[in-house]
Every structure is written in structure tokens, then in C-alpha cells.
Amino acid sequence: MSKETGKPEENALRAVCSVYVPVRNPLQSAAWWERHFGLTFAVPYNPAEAQAILRLSEGQWLHLVETRGPIDNQFPDKAGNEMFRLTFEVRRIEVLYDRLLTQGVRVEHLADRGSCGINFVFCDPDGNQFDVNEVVRAHRTPEEAEQVRAYLFPASAAR
Structure with missing residues (x-):
């Protein structure tokens, strides 16, 4: 921290590592992303989490999160x-x-x-x-x- 301004001396945010997207059916959505963009699972699907987590080519994660609410x-x-x-x-x-x-x-x-x-x-x-x-x-x-x-x-x- 800068003593003069009280602000960080450098940009502390490096990258976006995860993005969360609301979907109705995580597995169906994951299959769509795999078919059209070649994405693969970052971690095995766990139904208890109600989300599919896919990996982009640079390593970021795309979380397809099941929702019952409006999308x-x-x-x-x-x-x-x-x-x-x-x-x-x-x-x-x-x-x-x-x-x-x-x-x-x-x-x-x-x-x-x-x-x-x-x-x-x-x-x-x-x-x-x-x-x-x-x-x-x-x-x-x-x-x-x-x-x-x-x-x-x-x-x-x-x-």
C-alpha cells in the first residue's frame, strides 16, 4: 500500500479464472459446449454440485450452474x-x-x-x-x- 494514497501500488487482479453461466441442465449444456467449441470437463461432473465445470483452452473454467430461476x-x-x-x-x-x-x-x-x-x-x-x-x-x-x-x-x- 502506498502511504500517500492508501491504494495498492500495483494492479492486484491478474486474470479471470472462472465464469459462471446460468443454465437449466448442466450436462446437456456441457455437451453443447463440447460439440460446438471442443471444451472438456475441468473436473468430473458431480450431480450434488448442480454444475458442470468446463475448461477453456487457456485454462480458465466455465461453470455451467443449474438454476430454476430466470436466466x-x-x-x-x-x-x-x-x-x-x-x-x-x-x-x-x-x-x-x-x-x-x-x-x-x-x-x-x-x-x-x-x-x-x-x-x-x-x-x-x-x-x-x-x-x-x-x-x-x-x-x-x-x-x-x-x-x-x-x-x-x-x-x-x-x-
């Missing part, structure tokens, strides 16, 4: 737009986007957010919305980034 994982921003609580970082966003569309996953809001990257929103079977992002300028050559943009936004590329 409301979104909130409106000041302008009234429905917002999501979580953005997943991905590589090869165009491949994931196509795969989810082909598999019948509800996908919406494909957007090129410039220096923030390319994003889209998808919904799980319980209606939870999640954002997906790839900062193509940071992870690809300029030529590759333009190819991805032209592929995902063909109307813009034609101009």
Missing part, C-alpha cells in the same frame, strides 16, 4: 442495447463463425469494430449471449486481415 445473462446499456457479460478471444474467427452457422447455433451481430477487431454474438441453448472477438490486425498479416474482412463482409469489400 438473464444480459443487461441493457444506456441506449437500451442488449449487452453480454463476456467476450471470448478466438483465432480464425471466420472458421468458427461458419462452423456455428452450419451447426445451427444462433449467431448474430457480426461486426468489424476496426482496431478492436471482428466480433459476433452467439447464444447458448438457454438464451445466454456471448461475444466472440479476434483482433485480426494483431494476429494476422495485413493481407490475411483483409482477406478475413472480405470473406466475412463481402458487401463492404465490393465497394
Whole structure:
């Protein structure tokens, strides 16, 4: 602690290790996440806990927690737009986007957010919305980034 300000001298929060998502049926939800994203169980399923715990590729845990109450994982921003609580970082966003569309996953809001990257929103079977992002300028050559943009936004590329 700084004696002058009383504040910590460094950022004490390092990362998000777990995210909790309300679901109706943890095992069915876990199977959906495994089928569409390749997630696997972080720990064996324990029915007494009423949650399935899956591992993301970087080690974070996604807790699919059974609820009987309303599922409301979104909130409106000041302008009234429905917002999501979580953005997943991905590589090869165009491949994931196509795969989810082909598999019948509800996908919406494909957007090129410039220096923030390319994003889209998808919904799980319980209606939870999640954002997906790839900062193509940071992870690809300029030529590759333009190819991805032209592929995902063909109307813009034609101009």
C-alpha cells in the first residue's frame, strides 16, 4: 500500500479464472459446449454440485450452474442495447463463425469494430449471449486481415 494514497501500488487482479453461466441442465449444456467449441470437463461432473465445470483452452473454467430461476445473462446499456457479460478471444474467427452457422447455433451481430477487431454474438441453448472477438490486425498479416474482412463482409469489400 502506498502511504500517500492508501491504494495498492500495483494492479492486484491478474486474470479471470472462472465464469459462471446460468443454465437449466448442466450436462446437456456441457455437451453443447463440447460439440460446438471442443471444451472438456475441468473436473468430473458431480450431480450434488448442480454444475458442470468446463475448461477453456487457456485454462480458465466455465461453470455451467443449474438454476430454476430466470436466466438473464444480459443487461441493457444506456441506449437500451442488449449487452453480454463476456467476450471470448478466438483465432480464425471466420472458421468458427461458419462452423456455428452450419451447426445451427444462433449467431448474430457480426461486426468489424476496426482496431478492436471482428466480433459476433452467439447464444447458448438457454438464451445466454456471448461475444466472440479476434483482433485480426494483431494476429494476422495485413493481407490475411483483409482477406478475413472480405470473406466475412463481402458487401463492404465490393465497394
